[in-house]
Amino acid sequence: MFVPREKLAQRIRDGLEHNPGVVLLGPRQCGKTTLARKICEEFDPCEFFDLENTLDLARLETPLLALESLRGLVVLDEIQRKPELFEILRVLMDSPKCEASFLLLGSASPRLVRGVSETLAGRVTFVHMSGFTLDEIGGENFMRLWLRGGFPRSYLAENDELSFRWRMDFVQTFLERDIPQLGIHIPAQALRRFWVMLAHYHGQIWNASTFAHSISTSQKTAKRYLDILTDAFVVRQLQPWFENIKKRQVKSPKVYVRDTGILHALLGMETERDLYYNPRLGASWEGFVLEQIVTMAHNTDIYFWATHAGTELDAMLMGGTKRIGIEIRYTDAPKITKSIRMAMKDLNLDYVYIVYPGRKTFPLEKKIDALSIRDLSRILA
Numbered sequence: 001m002f003v004p005r006e007k008l009a010q011r012i013r014d015g016l017e018h019n020p021g022v023v024l025l026g027p028r029q030c031g032k033t034t035l036a037r038k039i040c041e042e043f044d045p046c047e048f049f050d051l052e053n054t055l056d057l058a059r060l061e062t063p064l065l066a067l068e069s070l071r072g073l074v075v076l077d078e079i080q081r082k083p084e085l086f087e088i089l090r091v092l093m094d095s096p097k098c099e100a101s102f103l104l105l106g107s108a109s110p111r112l113v114r115g116v117s118e119t120l121a122g123r124v125t126f127v128h129m130s131g132f133t134l135d136e137i138g139g140e141n142f143m144r145l146w147l148r149g150g151f152p153r154s155y156l157a158e159n160d161e162l163s164f165r166w167r168m169d170f171v172q173t174f175l176e177r178d179i180p181q182l183g184i185h186i187p188a189q190a191l192r193r194f195w196v197m198l199a200h201y202h203g204q205i206w207n208a209s210t211f212a213h214s215i216s217t218s219q220k221t222a223k224r225y226l227d228i229l230t231d232a233f234v235v236r237q238l239q240p241w242f243e244n245i246k247k248r249q250v251k252s253p254k255v256y257v258r259d260t261g262i263l264h265a266l267l268g269m270e271t272e273r274d275l276y277y278n279p280r281l282g283a284s285w286e287g288f289v290l291e292q293i294v295t296m297a298h299n300t301d302i303y304f305w306a307t308h309a310g311t312e313l314d315a316m317l318m319g320g321t322k323r324i325g326i327e328i329r330y331t332d333a334p335k336i337t338k339s340i341r342m343a344m345k346d347l348n349l350d351y352v353y354i355v356y357p358g359r360k361t362f363p364l365e366k367k368i369d370a371l372s373i374r375d376l377s378r379i380l381a
Contacts, residue, residue: 015127021123073100074100130258131151151259167265206226234257238302263284289373303318312339322350324352334364340354349367352369
């Protein structure tokens, strides 16, 4: 089964049209290579370098000599494995004699790969990619996407058992191979304990002292672990919004395991039944919906908002002059809560959607709708 990813492909085409290069960023195994090869078919010529392939690495032993005469599209996969290429690429992108455009695929944030942001600033477009999203696989398939997550091999597996096994292998490989390849030397077991603990706190406010105490380390080390997993695109820190009101507002981020399939693997949830009977069901649903929103609304600033008195809003979308509030509820009958009314007043929201798993989207009152997960992509188009 092939799942077209046309919106991402178009963003890459647009970037290549206006800049010498595009950097496609996303977690390992999310489909970057497959998408890049599809783009490559549109160019003649196209040269593809896989930096995990020893033959391709050998070709790049003298990178300037290998790259300067190429035309068309040049794809460099897993670029973070050879960061010394960035300086060479800067020279080529600035050269009027260079007849090539560059598509760079990376599995780590520029903050982890020293030099990419500074070296290629103003020369490349950054395109962020995740696993499959609802607008790619169709809203009616949300349950499978929620349970298995969006990594292609997990989502497309023949059954839940094989999907779960793939995700467990992914976690092990990520910790034992991928993280060390980034030059980060942390015992895999220590980072795994932290990641599992983070799964149990999925959707909660970050508290460095709680994490540090639980894994017997310093707050600085706990924050470093969090930032590493964030920059490797497996954890999301959702930042808080501050409003000029006379209320004490939360100033720490919320933390989520980005892919709910990985979340469920870390928590030992293999089947729908496991998910339904787990006390983290509601938190898992919140993270699933939030990640869909963040991924599909890529040009929109997104925050959460909360006060120390208990009022909160799961997400606020800032697009132009409009403020859209999002509440995420795993329920059959969405209701307008006191928090929603206070958020509408304090944040001056233009509209609020309560996203739930039911089939129908309908108004609850003026400016507040119950929104079926199946229709989520409609409001983000």
